[in-house]
Amino acid sequence: MIVENNVPLQPYNSFGIVARAQNLVRIASEADVAELRADPRWRDAPRFVLGGGSNIVLTGDVKPLVLKVEIKGLRLVEETPRAWIVEAGAGEIWHDAVQWMLEHGYPGLENLALIPGTVGGAPVQNIGAYGVELQDRFDSLDAIDLDTGRGFTLDAAQCAFGYRDSVFKHVRSGPNDFGLSGRALITRVRFRLPKPWKAVVGYLDLERKMEETGNFTPSATDVFDWVCAIRRAKLPDWRVLGNAGSFFKNPTVTPEQCADIIARDPKIVHYPMDDGSIKLAAGWLIDACGWKGKSVGNAGVYERQALVLVNRGGLENPVTGGEVMTLAKAIQTSVYERFGIRLEPEPVVV
Template sequence: MVVEKNIPLQAFNTFRIVAKAHALARITHEQDVRDLLADPEWAAAPKFVLGGGSNIVLTGDVKPLVLKVEVPGLKVVGETAKAVIVEAGAGENWHDFVTWTLDQNLPGMENMALIPGTVGASPVQNVGAYGVELQDRFDSLDAIDLQTGQVFTLNAAQCAFGYRDSVFKHASSGEMDMHQPLGLKDRALILRVRFALPKVWKPVLGYADIERKMAEHGVAEPTPRQIYDWVCEVRRAKLPDPAVIGNAGSFFKNPTVTAEQCEDIIARDPKVVHYRLDNGSVKLAAGWLIDSCGWKGKSVGQAGVYEKQALVLVNRGAGVDGNGATGGEVMTLAKAIQTSVYERFGILLEPEPVVI
């Protein structure tokens, strides 16, 4: 196992923020983790798991040992009466994986096309888009304990999925129990993820962007590939390509409020974009709240709010030779937006990315 020193991380985070890892190890197999744990220099060192870097904001150099997850693999591993089970290595690109499933004539993931990041990071965030979340297609995953080197398997219940949430985002409050983990933050590295793709496929529709595409093309019953193509078109039109403009996708979670709170906001701002949920609560569009406060296109230093979508913060600088946005500028902008939205709507927006 080779541990590289003083490695630039600009290419490993989609915000393209300039920073370095004091030390970095590339993980392509569980044995790589065990080798590190057997090495006296690295066994007890703090560790930071890095996937595609699409959901982090670096505010400085990373002192913990960076574990860059590059576990490969895409395959069908089994089936049940209702689903085909596919497995992807944690280092696989998420969008490439979604594309692969359709190429295998295994629909069900198409609504989540073009989400940035890796497969291994997807359960951490419980990624989702256009009416489908990872938990809706999740079967199980394999992870490795970063203290013992033990590989363990978790089902959906043990992952404790929530809206952009999972057991991997919460710290353990005591001795870790693999059968009922309470918190796996900084304790586990995901190796492989398995998904259950329905044998009887039904399109997930209902979002305005998809319905507009159906109307434009005169299609009442779209195929999985058509939905995939439309989702890609919509995302490309709304969201900046990280390869061109540094960003971490949606920066804030869409807040959920009670029906009464929503009615109060509607009374003051009738145009508020909102979605009523099955449990009676209401999800508000964070991008609309931010836009209503006048932030679209504004900047703090080289960090800015994307002109086409207020939910996305971007790095306006090239990020080369230290000229791009710093993590500090990004977070200063984010906090100013939070304050503005709270003062107008009484809602505190919660950031999605992890701040390092």
């Protein structure tokens, strides 16, 4: 185990924000965590777990010890008449893992193709796209309690998945609270991929692809290719134009609130939910407030999708975390003043 000092974090966050880690250690196995805890210099040091850096906004240098998760590995754990159980190391690139599973005959995650980040970050955020959420394909995960050094396993119920939420995003506030933010390092994730496979194509953009192609019985590879094409057309490649993906969660409102908004803005994009609430498209709300294409310093709103904030300064004059958050707060104010809705950011602000 080597603890690196004064490490640039610009390559490790998809926004491309310039920041440094005072100290950083690469975690390639569970043994690295054990070795770290055995070292009296680092056993009780504050820690920050870093995966793919695709869902964070760095507002300055990171003082806690950065644990850069780089645990690899992909394998079929079990096959039953009802499902394939596939395990991936937390440090695997998410899209690469999805593609590997598809190529090896384990479909089910194709709707989540091309989402940036690593496998370990997926359950933290309960990532979702095009009609599928991680919790729909989740089996279990392994993690290490950084306070005690003990390994543990969680199933879906114990992860307390919600919309872009999980137990890993909540801080423990009492002895009976199971919040794991800052306490757990995810090492491996297992997926339950149902058999027989069935295409999930109820999402509007995928329905359009079926109409365009005349293919109404797509294979998993077809869905994968369609999702990749849709995302590339709508969203910027973070390696070319820094961003953290969708910056705000789609808010939910009551049917009465939605009816009130529709009376004033009939074109608002909205989706009925199973629990009776209505989900509104945050990108539409932001666009309606005139933010698409606008900038604050080097932080901008993407021209093709108002839900995405981007780094307009590139590598030479990169955006700062302060500029990103100033723009985000201005957007939140605009949306609240017009619609009475408070947008909640998806990324973690560090």
